[in-house]
Amino acid sequence: MAHLIDDPILTVEHLNMRFGGLLAVDDLSFSAGRRDITALIGPNGAGKTTVFNCITGFYKPTEGRITAHHEGGEKYLLERMDDFKIPKVAKVARTFQNIRLFGGMTVLENLMVGQHNTLMIASNFTFGGIFGLSGYKRAEKEALELAEYWMEQTGLTYRADDAASDLPYGEQRKLEIARAMCTKPKLLCLDEPAAGLNPRESEELNKLLLFIRKERDTGILLIEHDMNVVMGISDHIIVLDYGKKIADGTPEEIRNDPSVIAAYLGVADEEVEEVEHEIEEGASS
Amino acid sequence: MTEMTNSSARPGRHLDVPRVAKDLVVTALIATAIFGSTIAFRTVSAAGGLGLTTRFDVAFYVIAAVVVGRLLLWIFFWSKPAGEPAVEIPAGIKSGFAHVAARLGKIFGPAMLIIALVFPFLPFTDRYLLDLSILILTYVMLGWGLNIVVGLAGLLDLGYVAFYAIGAYSYALLAQYFGFSFWMCLPLAGILAAFWGIILGFPVLRLRGDYLAIVTLAFGEIIRVVLLNWYKFTGGPDGLSGIPRPSFFGIPFNRGEDGFAEIFGLEYSSIHRIVFMYFLILALALITNFVTNRLRRLPIGRAWEALREDEIACRSLGLNTTSVKLTAFATGGMFAGFAGSFFATRQGFISPESFTFIESALILAIVVLGGMGSQVGVVIASIVMIGGFEVFREAEQYRMLIFGLAMVVIMIWRPRGLISTRIPSIFLKEKKAVSADMVSQGEGH
Ligand SMILES: Nc1ncnc2c1ncn2[C@@H]1O[C@H](COP(=O)(O)OP(=O)(O)O)[C@@H](O)[C@H]1O
Numbered sequence A: 001m002a003h004l005i006d007d008p009i010l011t012v013e014h015l016n017m018r019f020g021g022l023l024a025v026d027d028l029s030f031s032a033g034r035r036d037i038t039a040l041i042g043p044n045g046a047g048k049t050t051v052f053n054c055i056t057g058f059y060k061p062t063e064g065r066i067t068a069h070h071e072g073g074e075k076y077l078l079e080r081m082d083d084f085k086i087p088k089v090a091k092v093a094r095t096f097q098n099i100r101l102f103g104g105m106t107v108l109e110n111l112m113v114g115q116h117n118t119l120m121i122a123s124n125f126t127f128g129g130i131f132g133l134s135g136y137k138r139a140e141k142e143a144l145e146l147a148e149y150w151m152e153q154t155g156l157t158y159r160a161d162d163a164a165s166d167l168p169y170g171e172q173r174k175l176e177i178a179r180a181m182c183t184k185p186k187l188l189c190l191d192e193p194a195a196g197l198n199p200r201e202s203e204e205l206n207k208l209l210l211f212i213r214k215e216r217d218t219g220i221l222l223i224e225h226d227m228n229v230v231m232g233i234s235d236h237i238i239v240l241d242y243g244k245k246i247a248d249g250t251p252e253e254i255r256n257d258p259s260v261i262a263a264y265l266g267v268a269d270e271e272v273e274e275v276e277h278e279i280e281e282g283a284s285s
Numbered sequence B: 001m002t003e004m005t006n007s008s009a010r011p012g013r014h015l016d017v018p019r020v021a022k023d024l025v026v027t028a029l030i031a032t033a034i035f036g037s038t039i040a041f042r043t044v045s046a047a048g049g050l051g052l053t054t055r056f057d058v059a060f061y062v063i064a065a066v067v068v069g070r071l072l073l074w075i076f077f078w079s080k081p082a083g084e085p086a087v088e089i090p091a092g093i094k095s096g097f098a099h100v101a102a103r104l105g106k107i108f109g110p111a112m113l114i115i116a117l118v119f120p121f122l123p124f125t126d127r128y129l130l131d132l133s134i135l136i137l138t139y140v141m142l143g144w145g146l147n148i149v150v151g152l153a154g155l156l157d158l159g160y161v162a163f164y165a166i167g168a169y170s171y172a173l174l175a176q177y178f179g180f181s182f183w184m185c186l187p188l189a190g191i192l193a194a195f196w197g198i199i200l201g202f203p204v205l206r207l208r209g210d211y212l213a214i215v216t217l218a219f220g221e222i223i224r225v226v227l228l229n230w231y232k233f234t235g236g237p238d239g240l241s242g243i244p245r246p247s248f249f250g251i252p253f254n255r256g257e258d259g260f261a262e263i264f265g266l267e268y269s270s271i272h273r274i275v276f277m278y279f280l281i282l283a284l285a286l287i288t289n290f291v292t293n294r295l296r297r298l299p300i301g302r303a304w305e306a307l308r309e310d311e312i313a314c315r316s317l318g319l320n321t322t323s324v325k326l327t328a329f330a331t332g333g334m335f336a337g338f339a340g341s342f343f344a345t346r347q348g349f350i351s352p353e354s355f356t357f358i359e360s361a362l363i364l365a366i367v368v369l370g371g372m373g374s375q376v377g378v379v380i381a382s383i384v385m386i387g388g389f390e391v392f393r394e395a396e397q398y399r400m401l402i403f404g405l406a407m408v409v410i411m412i413w414r415p416r417g418l419i420s421t422r423i424p425s426i427f428l429k430e431k432k433a434v435s436a437d438m439v440s441q442g443e444g445h
């Protein structure tokens, strides 16, 4: 049932993550297409955040291989890289389920920190910057332009000089996405970006994600509970339950997959057939 | 009914008499237990041994003062309904203060700088005042240096004096063994202290919170104990003396033909050297301030502040937090190293005595009191603390008491320090100060 992806940005092969006696991710394999929005869904505690933490280097997987493929053909084995090198070198950026902003810094400063590595090189690792060399000034201007661009796209320009913790929840979510985009990622991993958003904000988020995929050529890997978001914008959905992949396909396929329905309704495996039957009956009647 | 609850949303003061009476009795008993023994009886040397005099009247006044004081607190502060904070500063005063501080902040820095520049030439400035201001400036510089580590990067360092000691001993030893001049030793002392900052940085990279504070404290002590016990090299408790004084870029301050006074056609005076020292530390402190302000606007400075705010988010954006921390320790250490070599050349004599933990605590107190991350706050706090120490030199017995009291009052009044707002490093339209309660304090607070 594995979905066929011919040009993946990310492949995960036989990923296992064990915490003591708990196998939080159990032999998971999947790929995410380069310009796709791939959604990772599943009930609470299914291991979705753990998968993200393995991809972005915050956990070292117990077993398995995670590869980022760049367009030039370069491959990065993420499970062997330091966490900070994954956004820097492999160009995989992420956001967090419980938002992590630099609360005491302004919106603009948050976006500038997102461009740290570019600016660091431009400032000749501080020595050029301290003497105000023109190369750094130019780089800083460009960084400012990129920050302005993303503030514009997320509608945060009017809050540019406000502290990040001053923003309402929905804008904080957007800022976190904008900040991740400032690292110029090839893959953006979003952990429940719509959690806590009202329907209007959730709609805006959909638009933003579609824009990122289309205009910025960035693949998106998305954890989401909001079925409106998932079914509305994903190209490809992977369903996890108890760390195992139980389904993998297009939104249409997933919508009609009995095991997914069973997982969400909390039905035991033996009863799946029964549920399936009921669904078929429901469909025919 | 509802109207009543609404209208009584902020009821008047209400004193719970029996509770207050009980509290006052307990207060009186405790005060009697403490002051009854310590004040009421006094030993005097009488003929043939010790005698005892009684001072019941004094003890009575003290106890009465405590009880009355507590009663006043009850009446004016603690008589609010439950749920409201016991001690509350009216919001008007709070915001008013912030407003005034913001206004003052703009002119305060330049005004201070001008005063500092002309200070040695003011008519009332004498040798004592010059010495005192050199001391204050040394602490301003140390405070600014520590501010990088604690205020910006949010890494609580309780052993900062170690770098000060390394700077001082580097200069003294380099001068003693190789005969290097002050101007050669100054950068070397800074580099050595920065190097030791990195050495300290490595073991504490993984530590957070209290553990970080304890290890840095231990580092400070290790350096002092090594200096104390490595007798052959550092002179141990005897210290190092005869440290060369700095010259005016090669011209010594002496009475001779080639002395400073002779060459510049002045009458020889020992104050010339003190004035030079004053400008030297002023320049060093200003360099510290300039570099720090500059660094804050560079990616490295923003990375320090981001580290203070959220380390995990930093890593998710590709910041190598190891090098961010190490550069903070190294930069902070370097400025302490400069200050240390200035200290050595000013004193002409150093010993491990000068680099005890209390020194670290004093510098940290300056940073915390001034408001973490605030450069102007450090200046005010240094003047208040070091100057205050001097003002109360007369009242020697009560100096520590006053100091402690002042700290408690300030921490109640302004828990985030005197100047607690954060100025953004970059802005799009308008520079708005970030209020203190949004700014994180980093590790170990
Ligand atoms: N660091 C950890 N240590 C131990 N158990 C963990 C850790 N992180 C996650 N888990 C466990 O792994 C399982 C999956 O959690 P998580 O990935 O957060 O689920 P999801 O994001 O799908 O809701 C849970 O049972 C959780 O308790």
Ligand SMILES: [Mg+2]
Residues within 6 Å of the ligand: A048, A049, A050, A097
């Ligand atoms: Mg989760």
